[in-house]
Amino acid sequence: xxxxxxxxxxxxxxxxxxxxxxxxxxxxxxxxxxxxxxxxxxxxxxxxxxxxxxxxxxxxxxxxxxxxxxxxxxxxxxxxxxxxxxxxxxxxxxxxxxxxxxxxxxxxxxxxxxxxxxxxxxxxxxxxxxxxxxxxxxxxxxxxxxxxxxxxxxxxxxxxxxxxxxxxxxxxxxxxxxxxxxxxxxxxxxxxxxxxxxxxxxxxxxxxxxxxxxxxxxxxxxxxxxxxxxxxxxxxxxxxxxxxxxxxxxxxxxxxxxxxxxxxxxxxxxxxxxxxxxxxxxxxxxxxxxxxxxxxxxxxxxxxxxxxxxxxxxxxxxxxxxxxxxxxxxxxxxxxxxxxxxxxxxxxxxxxxxxxxxxxxxxxxxxxxxxxxxxxxxxxxxxxxxxxxxxxxxxxxxxxxxxxxxxxxxxxxxxxxxxxxxxxxxxxxxxxxxxxxxxxxxxxxxxxxxxxxxxxxxxxxxxx
Amino acid sequence: xxxxxxxxxxxxxxxxxxxxxxxxxxxxxxxxxxxxxxxxxxxxxxxxxxxxxxxxxxxxxxxxxxxxxxxxxxxxxxxxxxxxxxxxxxxxxxxxxxxxxxxxxxxxxxxxxxxxxxxxxxxxxxxxxxxxxxxxxxxxxxxxxxxxxxxxxxxxxxxxxxxxxxxxxxxxxxxxxxxxxxxxxxxxxxxxxxxxxxxxxxxxxxxxxxxxxxxxxxxxxxxxxxxxxxxxxxxxxxxxxxxxxxxxx
Numbered sequence: 001x002x003x004x005x006x007x008x009x010x011x012x013x014x015x016x017x018x019x020x021x022x023x024x025x026x027x028x029x030x031x032x033x034x035x036x037x038x039x040x041x042x043x044x045x046x047x048x049x050x051x052x053x054x055x056x057x058x059x060x061x062x063x064x065x066x067x068x069x070x071x072x073x074x075x076x077x078x079x080x081x082x083x084x085x086x087x088x089x090x091x092x093x094x095x096x097x098x099x100x101x102x103x104x105x106x107x108x109x110x111x112x113x114x115x116x117x118x119x120x121x122x123x124x125x126x127x128x129x130x131x132x133x134x135x136x137x138x139x140x141x142x143x144x145x146x147x148x149x150x151x152x153x154x155x156x157x158x159x160x161x162x163x164x165x166x167x168x169x170x171x172x173x174x175x176x177x178x179x180x181x182x183x184x185x186x187x188x189x190x191x192x193x194x195x196x197x198x199x200x201x202x203x204x205x206x207x208x209x210x211x212x213x214x215x216x217x218x219x220x221x222x223x224x225x226x227x228x229x230x231x232x233x234x235x236x237x238x239x240x241x242x243x244x245x246x247x248x249x250x251x252x253x254x255x256x257x258x259x260x261x262x263x264x265x266x267x268x269x270x271x272x273x274x275x276x277x278x279x280x281x282x283x284x285x286x287x288x289x290x291x292x293x294x295x296x297x298x299x300x301x302x303x304x305x306x307x308x309x310x311x312x313x314x315x316x317x318x319x320x321x322x323x324x325x326x327x328x329x330x331x332x333x334x335x336x337x338x339x340x341x342x343x344x345x346x347x348x349x350x351x352x353x354x355x356x357x358x359x360x361x362x363x364x365x366x367x368x369x370x371x372x373x374x375x376x377x378x379x380x381x382x383x384x385x386x387x388x389x390x391x392x393x394x395x396x397x398x399x400x401x402x403x404x405x406x407x408x409x410x411x412x413x414x415x416x417x418x419x420x421x422x423x424x425x426x427x428x429x430x431x432x433x434x435x436x437x438x439x440x441x442x443x444x445x446x447x448x449x450x451x452x453x454x455x456x457x458x459x460x461x462x463x464x
Numbered sequence: 465x466x467x468x469x470x471x472x473x474x475x476x477x478x479x480x481x482x483x484x485x486x487x488x489x490x491x492x493x494x495x496x497x498x499x500x501x502x503x504x505x506x507x508x509x510x511x512x513x514x515x516x517x518x519x520x521x522x523x524x525x526x527x528x529x530x531x532x533x534x535x536x537x538x539x540x541x542x543x544x545x546x547x548x549x550x551x552x553x554x555x556x557x558x559x560x561x562x563x564x565x566x567x568x569x570x571x572x573x574x575x576x577x578x579x580x581x582x583x584x585x586x587x588x589x590x591x592x593x594x595x596x597x598x599x600x601x602x603x604x605x606x607x608x609x610x611x612x613x614x615x616x617x618x619x620x621x622x623x624x625x626x627x628x629x630x631x632x633x634x635x636x637x638x639x640x641x642x643x644x645x646x647x648x649x650x651x652x653x654x655x656x657x658x659x660x661x662x663x664x665x666x667x668x669x670x671x672x673x674x675x676x677x678x679x680x681x682x683x684x685x686x687x688x689x690x691x692x693x694x695x696x697x698x699x700x701x702x703x704x705x706x707x708x709x710x711x712x713x
Contacts, residue, residue: 219496223652296652309649312538313498314478316649347615 001340002065003042004087007185009059010045017092018024018046029090030082032075032424033135035102036395041068041082046093050168050176050207056089057174057205060454068456069201071111071143074135079147079459080199084456089205094392097121099442100206106165106182108210118211127213130157134325141150142206145172148198150419152324155375157214159419161197161412169196171203172450182210184425193444200421201391203449220247221283222320225299225308226273229273230305230352233374236277239304241375243295244281244288244341249375250324251277256331256369257323263330265322270410271307278324284360327371335391336369336382337398345377354380362400378418381405399428404431424462430461465509465575465611467510467519467632469544470565471503471526473535483684490585490684499535502580504542505640508647509610510541510578517713518612519576521545527556533663540658541650547663548572552675554668558586560675562594566673574635576617581606587642592639601602602632606641 010019014195021024021043035120044067047053061069068082070090084090095112105127109118115129122129133151143149145167146194150161157163166182179193180186196203227233233251240246245393254274261267268276283289289312292310311317343351359368365386383401385394406416410432417426418431428441443464446453453463470584475481476496484491499507509648513519525540525548526532535549552563577599580588596603604610604619608627611618612634621628622641632638668675707713 202549225652266646293652293656297656300653308652310652312541312650312656314476314496314499315498317477320649381685 004064013055020044029088032073032080036076037081037083041088044090046090048093053170053205054174057170057245059312060461061452066454066457069205071140072138074139077425079421079423105213106210109141111206111464113141113256122213128216130214131160145197145206146201147421148427152248163211163214167193168208169197169206172455185246200460204445218282218284220280222280222311222317223308224268224278224320225252226271226306227275232347235304239296240279243291246281248280250373252373256371258325259330260323268309269307273306277458331369334384336384339381340418340420342378343412343414348374348377349410351412358404465519466521468572468574468577468699469506469510470523470579471535471539472500472583473532474500475585476640477501487683499538500580500583502640505644506578506580507539507542518642520562525562527564535625540656540661546661549665552668553664554675555677557677558588558590562590562598563673565595566598568671577637579639581641584690592637596637602636604630604632605639608641608643612647
């Protein structure tokens with residue numbers, strides 16, 4: 001069907017204010033935080049109800065017009081990119097919190113609720129929604145579920161998957177499924193809810209979610225430590241995890257810190273070290289601080305830690321976190337090519353050594369920024385584009401890097417995408433983490449929920 | 465030259481404060497307390513003066529409940545040499561604080577007293593000025609630069625429309641403004657060292673100072689909620705609203 005005919009059908013469903021085709025909206029809603037693809041959607045629809053979402057899916061099936069579900073568009077794998085005349089389905093108008101249940105400790109909300117809004121809402125009720133990451137002010141609940149978002153509190157609280165107790169989804173066939181209904185225990189066969197979490201919009205559209213809340217943080221304190229080498233990172237992790245109730249353990253390289261300080265944050269301390277870690281722990285009681293001091297003392301005696309600071313107030317807690325959280329923003333102007341990989345925690349040192357050697361040997365001229373959530377085995381590796389290099393040459397070179405990187409990962413049994421998802425960017429490399437038999441089952445599942453392939457086609461994997 | 469710095473324990477800057485249900489004050493139970501940010505700047509300045517060889521000793525003083533010791537330990541970890549707590553559970557208003565600080569100054573005889581320009585809980589901005597008056601010495605308030613010289617100190621002040629530079633004879637009182645410096649983070653080894661630094665606890669009675677409050681709080685309440693914005697359909701409607709609802713035209 002022609003674009004005009006599709007637009008006419010959409011126009012009969014939605015008023016012009018909620019069916020946009022202007023260049024600005026097409027450009028802004030046709031892509032996420034990746035800068036590898038030229039956005040080119042047909043239109044952007046802003047439904048306000050489940051019925052409208054179902055009607056849009058019906059039109060998509062009738063007209064063979066593919067849909068790209070769209071949340072806060074903070075993804076880093078191209079999962080929300082519309083580059084082939086798709087209809088973008090934005091959930092930003094479906095942004096109501098529908099209810100809080102004090103007994104269940106759960107919140108039911110529409111998919112367009114901003115993560116930070118949900119976190120604030122939980123806090124007002126004396127609890128917390130523990131999924132947290134730097135894009136909290138833009139990312140939307142639906143998107144965080146569709147990508148099974150991780151973030152900075154995973155070592156203590158797990159991924160998004162661990163907090164979703166109910167989902168309403170509209171499948172690619174247009175049916176509304178009410179999955180798990182907030183139950184804690186429900187052993188009645190296949191748990192379809194879990195399939196939709198992390199499905200990247202390829203099985204159905206999340207139109208409502210119930211998430212559990214956790215107890216509020218217990219006076220978190222943050223220490224930032226300077227370390228002499230890679231080996232020290234895991235030693236420090238082991239010791240601090242034994243001594244403290246850790247809620248986060250992040251590492252970043254001296255180079256990463258240099259970008260953040262150039263971006264306006266003050267250094268934590270003058271001593272320059274090649275590696276830094278940020279450890280957050282619950283410090284509600286005096287003995288927590290004493291344990292932290294004792295652990296630091298032995299780390300310093302053994303040369304594992306060279307220097308360190310401890311937050312003395314909420315303001316400093318925030319400021320120290322920015323040293324880690326501002327990395328992505330402070331290197332953004334260098335158009336980094338990002339890899340987000342994981343291995344079992346025990347294998348992190350081995351992996352780090354292998355990567356260090358790989359980059360030194362194969363790509364000595366590339367500036368590589370290392371940071372990540374080492375406490376859960378997840379590292380972010382960002383290769384910065386040299387100013388004099390053409391974009392296409394750079395991307396091609398980085399894809400070469402990826403091949404080497406992923407081969408090493410496969411040998412270690414790791415994952416090519418720890419928390420950013422697959423989308424378009426990691427699609428060519430899926431086979432490094434998933435074997436052919438597994439992928440054939442994935443295709444079969446997709447066909448069951450979306451037989452016409454109208455939901456986010458081209459993402460995750462291609463049709464067989 | 466000995467430098468005396470006064471620090472106050474206040475509700476943390478990042479906490480969203482709420483009035484108590486009975487309207488007698490602000491809720492402080494289970495609320496994060498920290499050093500008043502302007503006082504942090506004052507401590508930083510004193511420590512920098514010492515590091516630059518311009519101060520011989522930095523003494524920090526706090527007035528209030530026993531938990532103020534935590535605030536003093538933070539100042540010690542930042543680099544102060546010793547601490548004094550004048551411990552009391554009584555409500556202390558600026559005049560009482562200034563009188564107590566004068567008693568501490570009389571005892572310690574510092575060349576310079578540095579305070580935050582105001583505390584972020586009551587926002588009074590009075591203590592430094594009152595202390596200078598009680599001591600009969602010069603005051604350099606809202607300081608953005610402090611340069612001690614021979615028997616005097618040059619202070620750049622933040623004033624309306626620019627900066628003013630004053631020269632004060634020592635001893636003098638200085639209150640810190642936001643741009644004076646950026647306080648350092650507290651190093652872990654220094655937190656451990658701070659535990660061993662002297663912290664003297666005194667009682668207000670020892671100074672014979674009357675700390676009875678002179679002001680009575682009638683009520684503490686949330687500001688009235690702002691009505692939400694509205695969308696208008698046309699310029700004519702906007703003009704009408706500006707005239708008749710907002711009454712700004």
